[in-house]
Amino acid sequence: MKISCVGAGPAGLYFAIVMKRRNPNHEIVVHERNPAGTTHGWGVVFWEDLLATLRTNDPDSAQAIADQAVPWSGQVVDVEGQPPLHHGGGGYGLCRRRLLQILIERALALGVDVRFESEISELRQVADADLIVAADGVASPLRRHRADQFRPQIEAGRNKYLWLATTQRFPSFTFGFVPTSAGWVWFHAYSFKEGMSTFIVECAPETWKGLGLGTMRADAELRLLESIFAKHLDGHELISRDGQGHTLPWSSFRRLVNRRWRADNLVLIGDAAHTTHFTIGSGTRLAIDDAIALASALSEHDSLPRALDAFDRRRQRALARVQRDARLSAEWFENLPRYIRYNTPAFFTLLLARRSRLLKRIPARTYLYLRGQYTKLTGRAAAPLGRIGGPAHPFGSRAKCGIAGAEPGTPRH
Known part of the structure; x- marks a missing residue:
């Protein structure tokens, strides 16, 4: 089969890996519009069950991921003015850039053609493919060409959030809540490599506006956030990928649901098909599950339409509960004053x-x-x-x- 996969994130790359392992004769091209080494965010979070899934489907990349993963232990809630509280459990953090490097190297070793700075925005650019896999994110250009069949619904969340990193080490997954003159500001933090942690800042839009966030230079805004979270950072800095002089990339989370995930020979996976709020920490896991499910459906059915229909039904059922949970989780944080x-x-x-x-x-x-x-x-x-x-x-x-x-x-x- 000739396959064009658009998007070199975890979903697209892992799908290419699994398909090549199942049948080396597949001709697979992964197109990525960005240069090599470019990525958003900092670290990803996952648990032992994902490592077990990876080991089952591709032991080589699973071992590389396990070797690079940084374990964190338990969860901590720290509300200013009260003693921190600890809860059990644990998981792993991993640098997103390193995760993509591992998957790229593995895909190349298996014979996948990975092309960077190869932007695919029109279906005619990959018209010669038997199967087109849109793994091109929540704003998927390919999905727009079949919007009447996919019927996407995108809803913006209420809160503002900002994905940063810090040199402070967080050995536990930590939620920190700090009151300000304009309202509560909080963070979600976890280690993802030696000496680095993901640090996601979130607040209500009224608080964001009241503090003047989003209106000042990036360096000044980082200093303000460092002062708000001074106790938690203990002198360590906050880091953004944006250069000096720019505003920081605050966002409102976009909740995406598609009525269908396939149209003709075009199929959606990962964030092009669905999004789940970062407060449940399942994005990477769901992207990889999509990739495995699509590869399995293609292996189980001789007919491409039947395979894609089976994949659509299977993953829609699997995601229904997860997306509901993610919505409830996001709404909980949007109504923080009710609980704090x-x-x-x-x-x-x-x-x-x-x-x-x-x-x-x-x-x-x-x-x-x-x-x-x-x-x-x-x-x-x-x-x-x-x-x-x-x-x-x-x-x-x-x-x-x-x-x-x-x-x-x-x-x-």
Whole structure:
């Protein structure tokens, strides 16, 4: 089969790798519009289950990824004015640029033709391909050519966020919340390589505007953020990929849902097909799962249309729960004042349960009370979200038992 894959992110590259391993006779070209070594963001986060999936599908790249991954242990919530609270678990961080290098090197070794600075914005540019895989991101140019069939819906989130890095080491996945004169500002941080951590800043649009964020030079804005998070950074700097004199690239998260993922011989994977909010930490995992599922469907069916239809159905079902959880998680942070008024143990309970549909529908105090009553009646702690990404069964959402959580608390004011 002659395959054109547009986009050299984790989805496109891993699909090319898996397809080549299944059949070396496939002719696969991966087109990437950016120069080699260009990427957005800093680090990615994942868990042991992803490493197990990688080992099953391509042991060579899995080992390289495992060798480069930096483990982090547990989760920490640090609300200014209260003692930090720790929760168990753990995962891995990895430099996104290094992840892409590993996948590129592996794809090339298998005979994939990877072409940088090769922009594909029109279907006619790859018209000779039997299969066109659009792995070209949330703003996918190829998807627009079949928008009437894909029927994409894009909704902008309310909060502002900024993806930075810091030389401060965060050995645990850390949520830090700091009050300012304009409202709360918080960060999500984790180590992704020696001496470097991802540091995502988030706040409500009113706070963003009130602090003058997005209006000043990048260097001045970084100094302001460093002063806000001075206690957490302990003298370390914040780093942006944007040069001096530019404004920082603040964004509002774009939630994307497509009614269909295939149109004729064009199929969507990764962020071109779906997005899930960064607060559940599943983007890389879902991109790779898409790649594997598409390769499997193509191997299982002799007919390309049947294979693509099977892939579409399978992944749409798999993503329905994840996208719902991601939406609830994003909305929880968009309504932070509703929860942060509680003491840290109760707030952490609410944070871990942010995917609960029940929590969205009732007052937080009532949710905490019901959760406490459940524990008293059953002798078992109602399960909050056990980690920032992956399967979730929070109390009020078909909860499973056995994960201990913080006891309900009372509002601080």
